Amino acid sequence: MATQSAASKTFEATQFKPTPNNLEAFFMPFTSNRAFKAKPRLFVKAEGMHYTTIEGRKVLDASAGLWCMNCGHGRKEISEAVARQIAEMDYAPPFNMGHPSSFELASRVAALLPAGLDHVFFTNSGSESVDSALKIALAYHRARGQGTRQKLIGRDRGYHGVGFGGISVGGMVNNRKWFGNALNGVDHLPHTYNRQEMAYSKGMPTWGTHLADELEKLVALHDASNIAAVIVEPVACSTGVLVPPQGYLQKLREICTKHGILLIFDEVITGFGRLGASFATEYFGVKPDLITCAKGLTNGSIPMGAVIVSKDIYDTFMGSAAEGAIELFHGYTYSAHPVACAAGLAALDIYKNEGLFDRVKELSPYWEQAIHSLKGTKHIVDLRNIGLIGAVELEPRAGKPGARGQEAFIAAYEAGVLTRVTGDTIAMSPPFIVEKSQIDQMVTTLRDVLNKID
Numbered sequence: 282m283a284t285q286s287a288a289s290k291t292f293e294a295t296q297f298k299p300t301p302n303n304l305e306a307f308f309m310p311f312t313s314n315r316a317f318k319a320k321p322r323l324f325v326k327a328e329g330m331h332y333t334t335i336e337g338r339k340v341l342d343a344s345a346g347l348w349c350m351n352c353g354h355g356r357k358e359i360s361e362a363v364a365r366q367i368a369e370m371d372y373a374p375p376f377n378m379g380h381p382s383s384f385e386l387a388s389r390v391a392a393l394l395p396a397g398l399d400h401v402f403f404t405n406s407g408s409e410s411v412d413s414a415l416k417i418a419l420a421y422h423r424a425r426g427q428g429t430r431q432k433l434i435g436r437d438r439g440y441h442g443v444g445f446g447g448i449s450v451g452g453m454v455n456n457r458k459w460f461g462n463a464l465n466g467v468d469h470l471p472h473t474y475n476r477q478e479m480a481y482s483k484g485m486p487t488w489g490t491h492l493a494d495e496l497e498k499l500v501a502l503h504d505a506s507n508i509a510a511v512i513v514e515p516v517a518c519s520t521g522v523l524v525p526p527q528g529y530l531q532k533l534r535e536i537c538t539k540h541g542i543l544l545i546f547d548e549v550i551t552g553f554g555r556l557g558a559s560f561a562t563e564y565f566g567v568k569p570d571l572i573t574c575a576k577g578l579t580n581g582s583i584p585m586g587a588v589i590v591s592k593d594i595y596d597t598f599m600g601s602a603a604e605g606a607i608e609l610f611h612g613y614t615y616s617a618h619p620v621a622c623a624a625g626l627a628a629l630d631i632y633k634n635e636g637l638f639d640r641v642k643e644l645s646p647y648w649e650q651a652i653h654s655l656k657g658t659k660h661i662v663d664l665r666n667i668g669l670i671g672a673v674e675l676e677p678r679a680g681k682p683g684a685r686g687q688e689a690f691i692a693a694y695e696a697g698v699l700t701r702v703t704g705d706t707i708a709m710s711p712p713f714i715v716e717k718s719q720i721d722q723m724v725t726t727l728r729d730v731l732n733k734i735d
C-alpha cells in the first residue's frame with residue numbers, strides 16, 4: 282500500500298511537468314540513442330522535397346523519409362482528406378463491421394496489380410503485412426488439406442520487418458541474433474550479391490540467375506510437402522540495395538510453381554511506383570501469390586500496410602470454411618482504419634493524377650547515370666541502381682564496419698542531404714517529384730562528403 286501511494290504521488294508530481302527539451306524518455310528505434318541524444322538531429326517541418334531542421338536549415342530528402350514519401354512532403358490532398366475523414370468518422374471497427382472507403386481502397390489497390398492478384402487484407406505496417414502474409418500462407422495450405430506445409434523460406438540479407446515472423450525469414454544478423462530462436466522451421470536461400478561478379482552493374486546484374494536453383498536444394502532437403510512459402514524482396518533494399526540478377530525472380534517463380542510452394546514478394550519498398558511500374562511484379566513480369574506492401578500506400582502519412590492475395594488463395598479460404606463461419610482468424614483493431622483509408626485514397630489519386638509511376642520511369646536513366654558518375658570517388662567500391670533507388674557502397678574501415686557509412690551519412694545531412702545508411706552502404710531513394718537538379722545536388726554532396734572523410 283505504502284509503495285503504491287508513493288508511486289502515485291511521483292506520478293502526480295511528474296505527469297504534467299513540461300520537459301520539452303528532454304530527449305531521455307524516448308527509447309529510439311534502430312538508433313544509437315546515446316550518440317543521437319548527445320548530438321540530436323531534429324526535423325520540425327516538411328514540404329515538397331525538403332525537411333526543415335529545428336535550427337531552420339533545409340535538408341533535401343534523398344531517402345523519401347524512410348522509403349515512403351513517394352509523392353513528396355506536405356501533400357495538401359492527403360492532409361485535407363485525413364482531416365475530413367477524422368471529423369466525419371474517426372474510427373469504425375473492422376471485425377464484423379465495415380465502412381465504404383476500405384472497400385474502395387482495396388479495389389483501387391487491386392486494380393494496380395495484374396489480374397488474379399485481387400484481394401487485399403489491410404494492416405498497419407510493413408512488419409504486420411509480412412507476418413500476416415506468412416500466417417495466410419500457412420492457413421491456406423491447411424485449408425486445402427496440405428497442413429504439413431509449414432516451413433517458410435526467406436533469404437540471407439533479407440529484411441521483412443521486425444515481427445517474429447519477419448525476423449525469422451529475414452536474414453540480417455543484427456535483427457535476429459538478440460531475440461532468441463524466433464520461428465522454427467525456417468530456412469534461407471543465399472543472397473544474390475557477389476561483388477567480384479557484379480560490381481558497378483547498371484540495373485539488373487547479368488550474373489547470378491543460377492542462385493535461384495538453391496531453392497531446388499532446399500526442396501530436396503525438406504521435401505515440398507513440408508514447405509509453405511518462399512518470401513523475398515524483389516529488390517532487397519534495407520540490406521544495402523541488392524538488385525536481382527536477370528532471370529532470377531522468374532526462376533524462383535518456376536520452382537515454386539513446380540512444387541506447389543507459395544511465392545511472396547515483399548514489396549513494402551518496391552510497391553507504389555519505386556521502380557517505375559506500379560509494383561515490382563509488373564516491372565519484372567513475375568507474378569507472386571501474395572504481395573506485402575505499406576509505406577507508399579498512404580505516402581507514409583498515416584501508418585498502413587496491406588497483403589494482396591491471389592484469387593486462388595482467397596477462394597480457398599471462402600470455400601473451406603463452414604457457411605457463416607469466419608474464414609481467417611486474423612486481424613488488427615486498426616485494420617482498414619478509416620483515416621488511413623482516406624490517406625491511401627488521396628495518395629493513389631496523386632500517383633494517378635500526376636503520372637508519378639511514369640515519372641519514375643522517365644527519370645530512371647538520368648538517375649542511373651548520376652549514381653554511376655560517382656565511380657572512382659574515394660572509398661567507393663560499388664554502385665548499384667534500379668528505378669529510383671541507388672546505393673553507394675563504401676570500403677569499410679579496418680575493424681570498424683559501419684563507421685565510415687555512419688560518418689558519411691551525418692556529413693551528408695550536415696551538408697543538406699538526407700540519405701539512408703545501412704552498414705557502409707549509403708542508399709538513396711528520393712520522392713518521385715524530384716527534379717534533375719536535385720539529383721545532381723545529391724550526387725555532388727555525396728562526392729564532396731566522401732572526399733572529405735577518412
Ligand SMILES: Cc1ncc(COP(=O)(O)O)c(C=O)c1O
Pocket residue numbers: 405406407408409411440441442443514518519547548549550575576
Ligand atoms: C521489404 C520490407 N519489409 C518490411 C518492412 C517493415 O516495414 P515497417 O517498418 O513498416 O514495419 C520494411 C521496412 O523498411 C521493408 O523494407
